[in-house]
Amino acid sequence: xxxxxxxxxxAAVPVIVVVTVFVxxxxxxxxxxxxxxxAGDLASAEDVAxxxxxxxxxxxxxxxxxxxVGQLLHGDLGNSIFSAHPVTQLIGQRxxxxxxxTLMTLFISVLLAVPLGVIAAWRAGSWIDRGxxxxxxxxxxxxxxxxxxxxIWLFAIELDWLPVQGYTPLAKGFWPWLSNIILxxxxxxxxxxxxxxxxxxxxxxxxxSQDYIRTAHAKGLSTPSVLMGHALRNASVPIxxxxxxxxxxxxxxxxxxxxxxAIPGLGRLTVDAILRRDYPVIQGIILVFSGAYVVVxxxxxxxxxxxxxxxxx
Amino acid sequence: xxxxxxNAVPIASRSRTGVHAFVRxxxxxxxxxxxxxxIGIASIVAPWLATTDPISIDPxxxxxxxxxxxxxxTDGFGRDLYSRVIYGGRVSxxxxxxxxxxxxxxxxxxxLVSGYLRAVDALVMRVMDGMMAIPAIxxxxxxxxxxxxxxxxxxxxxxxxxxxxxVRLVRSIVLTIREQPxxxxxxxxxxxxxxxILRHLLPNxxxxxxxxxxxxxxxxxxxxxxxxxxxxxTPPEIPSWGNIMAEARPYFQLKPAMVLLPGLFLAVTVxxxxxxxxxxxxxxxxxxxxxx
Numbered sequence: 298x299x300x301x302x303x304x305x306x307x308a309a310v311p312v313i314v315v316v317t318v319f320v321x322x323x324x325x326x327x328x329x330x331x332x333x334x335x336a337g338d339l340a341s342a343e344d345v346a347x348x349x350x351x352x353x354x355x356x357x358x359x360x361x362x363x364x365x366v367g368q369l370l371h372g373d374l375g376n377s378i379f380s381a382h383p384v385t386q387l388i389g390q391r392x393x394x395x396x397x398x399t400l401m402t403l404f405i406s407v408l409l410a411v412p413l414g415v416i417a418a419w420r421a422g423s424w425i426d427r428g429x430x431x432x433x434x435x436x437x438x439x440x441x442x443x444x445x446x447x448x449i450w451l452f453a454i455e456l457d458w459l460p461v462q463g464y465t466p467l468a469k470g471f472w473p474w475l476s477n478i479i480l481x482x483x484x485x486x487x488x489x490x491x492x493x494x495x496x497x498x499x500x501x502x503x504x505x506s507q508d509y510i511r512t513a514h515a516k517g518l519s520t521p522s523v524l525m526g527h528a529l530r531n532a533s534v535p536i537x538x539x540x541x542x543x544x545x546x547x548x549x550x551x552x553x554x555x556x557x558x559a560i561p562g563l564g565r566l567t568v569d570a571i572l573r574r575d576y577p578v579i580q581g582i583i584l585v586f587s588g589a590y591v592v593v594x595x596x597x598x599x600x601x602x603x604x605x606x607x608x609x610x
Numbered sequence: 611x612x613x614x615x616x617n618a619v620p621i622a623s624r625s626r627t628g629v630h631a632f633v634r635x636x637x638x639x640x641x642x643x644x645x646x647x648x649i650g651i652a653s654i655v656a657p658w659l660a661t662t663d664p665i666s667i668d669p670x671x672x673x674x675x676x677x678x679x680x681x682x683x684t685d686g687f688g689r690d691l692y693s694r695v696i697y698g699g700r701v702s703x704x705x706x707x708x709x710x711x712x713x714x715x716x717x718x719x720x721x722l723v724s725g726y727l728r729a730v731d732a733l734v735m736r737v738m739d740g741m742m743a744i745p746a747i748x749x750x751x752x753x754x755x756x757x758x759x760x761x762x763x764x765x766x767x768x769x770x771x772x773x774x775x776x777v778r779l780v781r782s783i784v785l786t787i788r789e790q791p792x793x794x795x796x797x798x799x800x801x802x803x804x805x806x807i808l809r810h811l812l813p814n815x816x817x818x819x820x821x822x823x824x825x826x827x828x829x830x831x832x833x834x835x836x837x838x839x840x841x842x843x844t845p846p847e848i849p850s851w852g853n854i855m856a857e858a859r860p861y862f863q864l865k866p867a868m869v870l871l872p873g874l875f876l877a878v879t880v881x882x883x884x885x886x887x888x889x890x891x892x893x894x895x896x897x898x899x900x901x902x
Contacts, residue, residue, distance in 0.1 A: 315740020323752045334756055434888065438881035440832050442839050442855065443873035450866045461863070549747035553836050567748070571755045571842045579752055587743045 305598050309591055316587045317369065320580050321362055324352070335378060335574045348378060352576070374581035379573045384581035387566060394464045395551055395562035397474075401482040402489060402547060407540065410490040414497025414536075415524055418505060421498075429494055436491025441550045445484040445557035452480060462559040481558040485550045489543050496539040500532035507531070533604045541597035548586045636893055642885025649879050653699040664693040664849050675865070682871050685857060694849040695872050701838075701850035702831045702879060705765055709830035710823045712769045717776020718819065722807055724777065725784025735781070738774035746771035747833055751842050759845040764837060768830045779822055783815045817894040824887035828880050835876050851876040 332349035333340070340348075348354075352375075353361050368375065374384035417429035453461040459480055465473040504510065505528055513523045555564030563582055570578040633640045652659055668689070676683045682691035724734040741749070750767035757763045787793060787810065796806055837843030838852025846853055851872040858868035 311736040312739045312743050315737055316743050319740060319744065320752070324756065434881065434884055438828070438884050439877040440835055440873070440880070442836065443870070443877050446855075446862065446866070446869050446873060449862070450870065454863060454866065545742070545745045548745040549833075549836070552747060552751075553839065556840055567751065568840050568842075571751055571840065574755055576755070579755055583744060583748045583752055586745055586748055590743050590745065 301602065302599065305595065309595055312591055313588070316584070316591075317366065318362075320583050320587075321365055323580070324576060325358070335576055337574065351376070351378065369584075374584065375577040377570075377575050377578050379570075379575045379578075384577050387578060388563065388581055388585055391561060391563045391566045393466060393562075394560050395555070395564065397467065397478060398481055398485065398551060398554070398560065398562065399547060401478050402485040403540075405482055405486045406489040406493055409486075410493035411497050411529075411536065413490075414494040415501055415529060417494070417498040418501030419520075419524055421502060426498075429498065433491040433495045436487045439487070440553075441484055441488065442553050442557050444487055445481070445554060448480045448484055449557075464558075464560040464562070477558075477560075481554050481560060484557070485547065485554045488550060489547055492539055492543050492546065493536065497532070497536050500535040501528055504528045504532040530604070534601055537597055537600055537604060541594045544590055544593045548590065636889050638885040639889030639893065642882045642887075642889060645878060645882035646886060649699055649875075649882065650703060652696060653703050656696045656700060659696050662690040662693050664689060664697040665847065676867070683865065683868065685854070685868060691854070691868060691871065694854050695851070695875055698849045698851040698854055698872060699875065699879065701761060701844050701848060702834060702876065704761065705768065705834040706827040706831040706883065708765045709769045709772060710827035712765070713772035713776055713826050713830075714819060714823045716769070717773045718780050718815070720773070721777040721780025722784060722811060722815075725781040726788065726803065726807065726811075731781075734777070738777050741771065742774045744771065746829075747836060750833060750837055751840070754837065754842045759843070761844055761848065764834055764843050768833050768837075772826050772829065775826070776819070776822060779818060780815055783818065784811055787811055787814050821887055821891045821894060824883060824890060828883040828887065831876070831880050831883065 332345050332352065332354050335352075336345045336348050353364060356364075365375075372385060374388070376383055377387055380387070413429050413432075417426040420426055449461055452459045459476050463477055465477050467474045501524075510523060510528055513527045514520075518527075551562070552564035552567050554560070555562045556568055559565075563585070566578065567582050569575075570582070668684070682695060685691055685694070720734060724731045746768075749771045750764075753767040753770065754763055793806060793810055796810060801809075834843055834850065835852035835855075838850045839856045841853075841856060844850040844853055846857070854872040855869050855876075858865070858872075862869050
């Protein structure tokens with residue numbers, strides 16, 4: 298068990314190294330002088346030189362890389378070109394709305410999609426099954442920002458039940474917080490739910506055809522007990538895997554959803570950084586998002602041994 | 611007379627049941643394909659379908675409601691929304707098709723080599739794992755933020771994060787097939803590696819690859835729209851569904867249709883591509899079809 302944990306942790310190291318090298322290289326992959334591009338068309342030669350010095354672009358490539366990595370290891374992501382604030386501070390300020398939105402989405406998705414997938418597999422071929430599968434294709438196809446606007450139009454403008462946009466921290470009360478976060482969470486959840494419902498159904502179909510399920514039925518266990526206790530437990534590994542992989546989808550969706558609902562989170566920070574070509578901020582956010590993805594999938598891998606004790610590494 | 615018609619009917623109905631049977635067995639491919647064909651044709655003949663020049667501005671007619679002159683109304687610059695939406699399909703389809711082709715070809719090449727040569731496999735797969743850890747849209751944003759906006763840059767930026775998915779698929783197929791006795795036999799009689807790849811591995815990898823390419827196409831259309839919507843994609847002078855929606859955002863509460871109409875076209879296009887993908891998957895792999 299411990300050996301497995303250590304092996305799995307070590308396996309994450311090359312991934313993190315590749316991500317780091319990649320994020321560093323991005324600045325140098327682009328055609329032309331990155332300093333000039335970041336400065337924009339209207340910048341003077343002086344500004345360009347300042348940015349070049351700020352980013353350390355005037356030094357040899359390897360030295361630049363190791364200086365940058367050295368700073369990273371000290372938790373320093375550099376300073377924003379636009380506001381000169383440390384990138385870690387900027388990210389820290391924007392973390393709460395994004396984390397809230399992501400957790401809420403995760404909660405809604407798992408709570409609804411897993412039962413949907415279970416029922417679809419249990420009643421395979423029925424109209425419920427067709428409905429769930431149809432919903433899955435729909436969820437994959439309709440872009441988050443289109444769904445977001447449809448929901449705003451319906452629930453905020455036509456029905457006037459919920460606020461159109463914005464974010465209220467949980468500290469300011471439960472209902473103000475919930476009323477703001479519910480539409481973006483549902484928007485973001487749709488594609489994720491499609492993914493989870495589909496894999497739940499597929500994995501459950503596989504499990505339900507096993508002999509021990511027939512045995513469980515035969516010894517008189519109730520259907521819910523067979524479905525949840527026996528089948529879902531054994532079908533859980535692929536489901537949890539997809540929930541982990543789907544976090545990448547979620548992160549991409551966060552950027553767009555926050556933009557639609559004017560939520561001041563990391564997604565907004567990203568969009569502002571693109572418009573200002575604030576490269577250290579973009580690099581910092583990519584590192585944070587990728588890091589989150591790696592950690593989530595690490596946790597998922599650890600969960601395997603809990604969910605399925607047969608897995609021994 | 612009666613016998614003649616009686617004889618004629620079976621032949622006609624037999625050819626009809628051929629088509630019929632296909633439609634009944636693979637309704638998703640037919641529906642998706644028909645929709646896609648419609649959107650494709652509309653994009654190609656956009657200059658004839660459009661009622662006005664999609665980029666000619668007319669400030670005196672801005673924000674008009676739909677009328678017989680402007681079917682979808684006009685945008686904040688007085689440009690005809692219908693014409694812009696029709697032209698917008700071009701960018702989506704060009705990006706979708708180019709990314710699907712490029713990512714598949716590049717991924718296929720890397721996957722074949724990686725699956726066949728143990729020496730490079732470990733390194734290549736670590737790089738792919740790393741790339742997959744970066745969310746696709748963030749990777750694309752980072753690339754685009756440093757370049758001048760153009761459709762070509764968008765294609766490159768959307769292709770890059772899709773490549774690892776193809777590599778993984780191709781590699782897994784190669785790893786399974788290379789252990790098969792007939793590959794061993796081929797090697798034993800002295801077949802060269804390129805020939806084994808071309809004659810044995812490629813035909814096996816092709817069906818799942820085609821399905822994967824369809825999904826990549828759908829994903830690319832979505833990402834292009836999202837990027838353009840965020841202001842980091844197709845340059846504003848070329849109408850695309852994403853940037854039409856972005857430009858309509860300030861007027862959303864006043865005129866929701868300005869945002870929702872291009873969104874509808876986008877959603878239907880992606881839906882059509884996904885339907886074709888699902889249908890192809892069912893056709894090419896019936897075993898998987900029952901499970902998924």
